[in-house]
Amino acid sequence: MKIKAILAASIAVAFVAPAFAADEFYVVQDPKTKTCTVVDKKPVDTTTTVVSPSGTIYKTRAEAETGMKTIKVCTSH
Template structure:
C-alpha cells in the first residue's frame, strides 16, 4: 500500500512540467511580446519568468521594449 502511494506521488510530481515565459522582441516590428515556448530568437535582457504576470511586468521595465 505504501509503495502504491509513493508511486502515485512520484507520477504526479514527475508529470508537472515547469512552464516558463519569455520576453522576445520582433526585429521587424520592434515590439516585445511574452511567449510560453522557448523562442528560437533572442530573449530580451533577462527575459525568462515563472509567470505570465511577471513577464508582462518585467517587459515594461526593459528599455528595448519601452523605447521606439
Template sequence: MKFKTMIAVAMLSSVAAPAFAQSFYVVQDVKTKKCTITESKPTTSETTVVSGDTVYKTRAEAETGMKTVKVCTSN
C-alpha cells in the same frame, strides 16, 4: 495497500511536477521591434529574447519585466 498507492502517487507527482511548470520569455520581433511574451524560448532568428537569461514563472511577472526592458519601453 492504500499506503503503498499513496506513496507511489506522491513519488510520481513529485517527478512530473516540474514538467508542468510554465516559463515565460520576453521576446522582440526583429523586423517590427515589437516586444511580446511567449511560453517557449524562440528557436528562430525572427525573434530574440530581450530579457537576458531571465525566465519568468508567471505571465504577470513577464509583463512587469517587459516594462523594465529598455528596448521594449522605447517603442
C-alpha cells in the same frame, strides 16, 4: 513489487516534469517590427530574440509583462 513501484514513479515523473517546464515566460522582440511580447516557450528560431535582462526566465506571465515595461528596447518605441 519493486518493479511496480519503479514503473509507477516513472509514470508520475513523466506527467509532472512537463508541468514544471510550463512555468517559464520570456520577453522576446520581433527584430522586424521591434515589438516586444511575452511567450511561454524559449524561442528556438530567429524570428524573435529574447530581450530579457541576462535571459531572465519569469515564473508568471504577469511577472514577465511587468518586466517588459522595464526593458529599454521594449519601451523606446
